[in-house]
Amino acid sequence: MNRQEPPQGFPLPSSLKVLAGTERAQAAYPYTVQFGPEDDQRFWFYNSMHFPEPMSCFDMITAEAAYCALGAVNTRVHCLPTTLGIDHRIINGRVYIGGNAVTDPAEIARRTEQFQQRAFYYYENWEPLYEQWKRKMLALIRETEALPKPALPEFEPLEHVRAGRGIASNHYLLDTYQRVLEGYFRMWHHHFEFLLLGYGAYLTFFAFCKKAFPEIPDQTVARMVAGIEAEIFRPDEELRRLARRAVELGVDGQFTDGVPAAAVIRSLEASGAPGRQWLEELAVARDPWFNINVGDGFYHYHRSWNDDLSMPFAGLPGYIARVRAGESLERPFEKLQQERRTLIADYRELLGSEEERAAYDQMIALAHRVFPYVEGHKFYCEHWYTNVFFNKIRDFGALLAEHGFFAHAEDVFHLTHYELESAIIDLMNAWSTGSAARGPAHWPALIAERRAAIEQWARHETPPALGPVPDVIDDPAIVMLWGITRESLDTWLKAGSDDAGNEIRGFAASSGIVEGTARVVKSVQEINRLEEGDILVCQITNPTWAPIFQKIAGAVSDIGGSMSHAAIVAREFGLPAVVGTGTATSRIRDGQRVRVDGGRGVVTLL
């Protein structure tokens, strides 16, 4: 066989070794995601954007379901001319992905014809299709929420017997589990129904702006397109409203920095009618707006505000202080709208000709049309739905832990979804036969082994890419979703040599220069460590961090692009931010002085 070595740099998949001692943990992933010899012929890159940490066995379902749906939409539904789907492999807990490009001109032409019939129909009917999408998505969320909590009574309830139900409770474990899984796979189809088309329309305008104005910052184009009343702003808006209400109800004295949320709630409950009134309003805001994850929602431990109130409650004292100081905290919609209109008109004026202006008008109109979906889907899919989904799995974890399969409900996430089904069937059998389940003797050792493997994997760097470097990357999905181009690959190949420098580069997400003390925050539990004027350094800056944006002076993240929601929120707060640095949390020491230049995308270690 004529095996071609990559011209420079990237190792072949076959040369990447499973870390010693973790072989059995690696083998737990299904055969479909293990690298094989034929994979050496293809280019792969590490999807650090969506999967920055080693995947526990269960969380692998996110990659499986997402690529299943993404590929279906690209390959079969909208028929993208130059690309099919994306394959994925997992090694040492890291997800590598590879695009499936279409290069034959005749095939591209054939697919173009299909694409224009399908995609153009979506563009033309965007609003009604998106309204329909929201209804579908809400129905799916409510359907999953309504699934019963898995439980096994000692005896079947008498009313089931008298009703002649004829199906015992153990069957419903499997039924519910399969519905939960089905819902997750379905959600990812919804997620991708419009996504590539949305990004494509946005990028069409983006590419035009970059050609017409070669030095225009990415974030300026994003500001021309970004919505002002997008769902993603709502959680923070609700929090501001609750801060206002606390002052109006006279319970604002209950909120002080550093007091745990549970203690605040207990003291509000005990404080009489106004405190209870505030808690009622909190309950209304929580469903759905607190269904927002502190990460990207791709890992089971990206918990939501609803699961862990420490994030929203950390923001309340600051907001309350501002209300007391006379600020309204209302987002100035009119002013923001006007600013956006002026920005669009002023850039239009600078174009070279009326011809260009006419093209600009057409492209920005389409970008505005698609953007509510691009911004909105994340709340429904990655936040709200994944939150409901992982909590449903947690219920099974609790049940299995109760029956001795493992020590803690969270251990369930060390089983693949295939294994979890067999454990559930094990329990169903044991309940029916009256014998002991086999799981309690089987799982604890495996879980301990897998937990140790993840810890070991997390300590090891993994190459950013594998296999031969393609001459060009012409796959719109890869360019759009990951920002990977031939140029960025060249940068990766060179990287490593200048690690010794004192600069870290990323995307310029929000302008401004600020110096301060870096707080390297690895989880939401640590947010109370942030002090006024600190620079937040974290893996993912998510809009859910908005409540603490009022307190900090700047933000730096490992993951994210300049059109990410985090970037949009940072800009709204006027907070200098650099995202997508890849290495900030590993290279910046906690407490170190750093300078963040959000206009250039550079963090300097001082």
Add this chain to the structure above:
Amino acid sequence: MSYISWFAEVGLSARPQVGGKGASLGELQGAGIAVPPGFVVRTAAFERFLEAIEAEHPVRRHIESLRGEDLPAVTACCETVRRRLEEAPLPAELREQIEAAHARLCGAPGRALAVRSSATTEDAADASFAGLQDTYLWVPDLSQTLQRVRSCWASLYSVESVSYRRRRNLPEQAVAMAVVVQAMVDARTAGVMFTRSPTTGDRSVITIEGAWGLGSAVVGGEVTPDRWVLGKVTGEITVREISDKAICHAPASGGGIEARPVPQALRDAPCLSDEELQTLRAIARRVERHYGCPQDIEWAVERTSGEVLLLQSRPETVWSSKEAVPVARAAGNPLTHVMTIFGGRR
């Protein structure tokens, strides 16, 4: 016959009479942009003087008889003509009018002036030729002002200028020079700005370069200026390059300018505040809107008042001359634009 025009009296249409610089300063002032006050010695003054000189000895006809390649002959001729322009007595009415304007501009004695050539041919077609013209700074009194006006006229007859014209066989009749006389700005900081990117041609950014003291240090390349790039629309400062500014230009005691060392503490300090950068941006946008095309601007910040003044603005020439095809055109079906993303590189 009037040989003098005040800035307030002229605009771009007066270019044949007051030259490019004079017309532009008049136009700027008319558009409400602050420029240092001044007047123009019109081309008619040059014509009147040349006429007086030609009465004794033909100048234009003689030059037209030369070949551009015949360097010894051109050199000899240029020396003679320039000596006459610098030494021959000025016609009385011309001299009186310049004296009166000078007195009016200077008011109290001691106000220093800039004397700058303002050629009528100074346009994109022979930008290199324009570079051969002269500017005299910090001219202290009337007699030196008159001398510098003569020097500007004489610069038309530098060896380089004359050979340039002869090689292109340009008629001498069309060669005329106006001279701008304006108040000198005691600049704390000065420099240039372009209302499009010199490197990419981007019309949405303003590049500002400046250094301490008079702008001549920047224009003459004697100091590496601080450099900023601002979003024209957003005001966002995307590039800040603060240089080690070792020297600055300052007025010399006997007139003219001299290079001086910059105090250590200021060398690495930015020579403009963010607020001043935004003021310059606002001015640049007004000027560009007024002219309807990207501009190349010289500016100065007055030392005590902090006022920002423009010394010159002219159309940007490098990128404008290679204006390319439109980035995109309107499509019959607007949706086909997305094929630039989805259609692949073909």
